[in-house]
Amino acid sequence: MAMKALDIYKNLPKTNCKKCGYPTCLAFAMKLAVGKAEIEACPDLDPETKTLLGGVTRPPVRLVQVGAGERSVAIGEEFVLFRHEKTFYHPPGIMVQVSDAWPEDKVRSAVEVVRDTVVHRVGQDLVLTGVAVKNESNRPDRFAETVALAGGGSSLPLVLIADDPASFEAALAISGHYRPLIHAATGDNWQALAALAKRYGCPLAVRASGPAELAALAGKCADAGAPDLVLDPAPRSLRDFIAAATEIRRAAVGRTEPALGYPLYLDAGSFGEIDTALAAGILKYAGIIVTPPLSPASREAALTLRQNIYTDPQKPIQVTPGIYPINEPGPSAPVLLTVNFSLTYFTLLSYLDASRIPCYLFVADTEGLSVLTAVAGGKLTETLVADSLKKFGVVDQVDHRRLVIPGYAAPLSGKIEDATGWKVLVGPRDAADLPGYLEKEWKA
Amino acid sequence: MTESSDEGLAIREVRLGATRAEGGTREVSYVIGGERALPFSGKRPERLLVALEICDDPRFWPPVVRDYVGDLSNDPGEWARAAERTYGADLVRLNFTSTKQRGFDAFDAIAATTEEVLAATTRPLIVEGSNEPELDSEVFRRCGEGGEGERLLLGTAEADRYRSVAAAALAYGHAVIAQSPIDVNLAKQLNILLCETGVPQDRIVIDPYTGALGYGFEYSYSVMERIRLAALAGDADLAMPMISAPTDTLSVREVREAVPADQDAMAVAWEFYTAYSAFVAGASIVCVRHPRTVERLKKALEV
Numbered sequence A: 001m002a003m004k005a006l007d008i009y010k011n012l013p014k015t016n017c018k019k020c021g022y023p024t025c026l027a028f029a030m031k032l033a034v035g036k037a038e039i040e041a042c043p044d045l046d047p048e049t050k051t052l053l054g055g056v057t058r059p060p061v062r063l064v065q066v067g068a069g070e071r072s073v074a075i076g077e078e079f080v081l082f083r084h085e086k087t088f089y090h091p092p093g094i095m096v097q098v099s100d101a102w103p104e105d106k107v108r109s110a111v112e113v114v115r116d117t118v119v120h121r122v123g124q125d126l127v128l129t130g131v132a133v134k135n136e137s138n139r140p141d142r143f144a145e146t147v148a149l150a151g152g153g154s155s156l157p158l159v160l161i162a163d164d165p166a167s168f169e170a171a172l173a174i175s176g177h178y179r180p181l182i183h184a185a186t187g188d189n190w191q192a193l194a195a196l197a198k199r200y201g202c203p204l205a206v207r208a209s210g211p212a213e214l215a216a217l218a219g220k221c222a223d224a225g226a227p228d229l230v231l232d233p234a235p236r237s238l239r240d241f242i243a244a245a246t247e248i249r250r251a252a253v254g255r256t257e258p259a260l261g262y263p264l265y266l267d268a269g270s271f272g273e274i275d276t277a278l279a280a281g282i283l284k285y286a287g288i289i290v291t292p293p294l295s296p297a298s299r300e301a302a303l304t305l306r307q308n309i310y311t312d313p314q315k316p317i318q319v320t321p322g323i324y325p326i327n328e329p330g331p332s333a334p335v336l337l338t339v340n341f342s343l344t345y346f347t348l349l350s351y352l353d354a355s356r357i358p359c360y361l362f363v364a365d366t367e368g369l370s371v372l373t374a375v376a377g378g379k380l381t382e383t384l385v386a387d388s389l390k391k392f393g394v395v396d397q398v399d400h401r402r403l404v405i406p407g408y409a410a411p412l413s414g415k416i417e418d419a420t421g422w423k424v425l426v427g428p429r430d431a432a433d434l435p436g437y438l439e440k441e442w443k444a
Numbered sequence B: 001m002t003e004s005s006d007e008g009l010a011i012r013e014v015r016l017g018a019t020r021a022e023g024g025t026r027e028v029s030y031v032i033g034g035e036r037a038l039p040f041s042g043k044r045p046e047r048l049l050v051a052l053e054i055c056d057d058p059r060f061w062p063p064v065v066r067d068y069v070g071d072l073s074n075d076p077g078e079w080a081r082a083a084e085r086t087y088g089a090d091l092v093r094l095n096f097t098s099t100k101q102r103g104f105d106a107f108d109a110i111a112a113t114t115e116e117v118l119a120a121t122t123r124p125l126i127v128e129g130s131n132e133p134e135l136d137s138e139v140f141r142r143c144g145e146g147g148e149g150e151r152l153l154l155g156t157a158e159a160d161r162y163r164s165v166a167a168a169a170l171a172y173g174h175a176v177i178a179q180s181p182i183d184v185n186l187a188k189q190l191n192i193l194l195c196e197t198g199v200p201q202d203r204i205v206i207d208p209y210t211g212a213l214g215y216g217f218e219y220s221y222s223v224m225e226r227i228r229l230a231a232l233a234g235d236a237d238l239a240m241p242m243i244s245a246p247t248d249t250l251s252v253r254e255v256r257e258a259v260p261a262d263q264d265a266m267a268v269a270w271e272f273y274t275a276y277s278a279f280v281a282g283a284s285i286v287c288v289r290h291p292r293t294v295e296r297l298k299k300a301l302e303v
């Protein structure tokens, strides 16, 4: 189990010399305890203490970076088995697989989809992560050409999937400095692949069936100089994957087997059920998911599930409270009360943008709760509305004193009138009906 | 709360439906629950069921489903038969959406439709009764009576309205869906309330409320995991099987505003990702509305 800050502190020199970059040894200990500092930063530790503390303070799942530059992906560095225990930090990379046996056009268009697809949700841009190139031609030169066609790793992160070291040599000559993930070292080829991973500084996937075999193989590759590993438990079925992934994550976060402290790999194409595999991988601990090209519907649902599961449970995605002018409103434009839950804000915004109706969105701080939840939980109150009207200086922006409130906030309408002195109009419940409502009911 | 790698305590078993031998007319009855470990952990038993939802008044039903099933939506009996035989659902969930209309008073039709759907199907039935507190006692009585002896799964009990549904379940021998808004403690409290009114623990199925994918699903997912973990750790008041019905899924923007050619695909993808994830979090029964989602889920459970 992880060590508490105070227990770590007891093992530090306690001189507060600041060489680690923290003001005190205790401050450093607190960072170590949450896996946010490296034990190496303190130069005054004897090797034994360093090994002891290093073992208990490094993140239980190693952070592994695949790719280089803006679109690279960092996976691992996770601390819990269930998201409600804290949160999950690093969403899995979804890598769309192409084959070097495909015609060039087909490869190109699959790569374009990965590069250009963006799903806008609640103020975030959701994208597919990268491309996996599979060697099915059995020709190293074809493999290398297809890797080049996929951008060579310069823009999108890559996974290189092959068996024989010669194919990897050819592909890495092109893409090696962009940190592609090499898949996969097995009992047969691990020496050659670990050597390549070391030479290029690339992450390496190791593949073996079952946690015990994986741990043994991972240990060997790490010792051979390939520290950035990804584990492929070679599942026979998806149930098998979920069971193995859970066991591996449990061993990692419980620190019972350090050689399992790496992110996981899932080939979603191998069960004849792509959506199921994508969902299972997102929910149960995959760090890299390789998938055949996806339909638009699958893409959007998978990216949304990934966003949902990797949202901090203690902190809904929020927007800053305040008064937001929409569509260049003048002083007689309507003022619309809403909450600072991102989903609510962006849902409203998309309807208002489309309708071109000028207005002010008056976003109250409900700590990220939706309208109905905030009303039910007592977070949206007349006092909050009155205080926020003042705080955001709404009176200076408009020449009227009328406030449109969400339909679900109807029970508060009288109280808001009393507390603010503004006239309250109860709007519709569904944001889709808001533009129609404003056109009919709002007379400047 | 952490989960030990040892076997946990068991989730209580709940029996749904009654065969002739059991006093009903179903060709099969189901037992759900009984698990001692996390879902998909490789340990049996794991009895997962896919329900297709139908309704008695299609005006209150998602347009994408109405378009897909066509005339069936005006005939609950035929719709239920197709659910089983054509679409492959393990069971049907019949929603009395007619009770949403103002001034509803067609109580006789409630009993008649319940009987009609029972006659059209061979498997256990879930009945979702009243949508309106004032109608609860009469509607639940009629559903309960219409399904007497068939051990329906009757819904929905909530913290401020559970007496009518509990009374009907007790009087006619049914099991009850207990719904609370995404909160472990509220789920537990409601179970305790239901037990105090005399509903046995092995006749309660927890509905922790399922927000749609992208619209609060993450909260539902985590609450299901927490309920399951609490049960395995020994909390008897939470050791009931769970049911998940992502009711709002087909009215989210992504589905409503999909281009017509993609609408079915989007509806199915949205329901599928939500419902499959609910299974992974611990649900024993998932309820969906698009017929094609049923087949997808059944396949998903085989890999």
Ligand code: B12
Binding pocket: A316, A336, A337, A338, A339, A341, A343, A344, A347, A348, A368, A369, A370, A371, A372, A373, A374, A375, A376, A377, A378, A379, A404, A405, A406, A407, A408, A427, A428, A429, A430, A431, A432, A434, B180, B181, B182, B183, B186, B209, B210, B211, B212, B215, B216, B217, B219, B248
């Ligand atoms: C996810 C969720 C939660 C999450 C919170 C998520 C969040 N960040 O808000 C959690 C789990 C924390 C939660 C907690 C609770 N919840 Co809750 N929750 C939900 C759920 C499933 C989805 C909410 C959501 O995301 N909606 C989507 C957003 C976009 O909706 P919205 O903000 O209302 O915005 C829409 C409209 O209001 C409108 N709109 C918005 N602004 C404006 C402005 C104007 C001018 C106009 C005209 C329109 C408009 O447009 C939007 C799109 O149509 C709902 C069920 C549901 N279907 O709504 C229950 C629900 C809201 N919760 C409920 C309850 C009771 C609670 C709790 C009180 C339970 C408890 N544990 O004690 C707590 C309260 C929180 C607290 N302790 O303070 C009930 C409310 C019952 C009621 N009718 O009053 C619901 C309806 C569930 C149910 N059926 O029982 N909840």
Ligand code: SF4
Binding pocket: A012, A013, A014, A015, A016, A017, A018, A019, A020, A021, A022, A023, A024, A025, A028, A041, A042, A043, A044
């Ligand atoms: S470098 Fe070491 S001794 Fe100095 S303050 Fe940091 S932890 Fe303490």
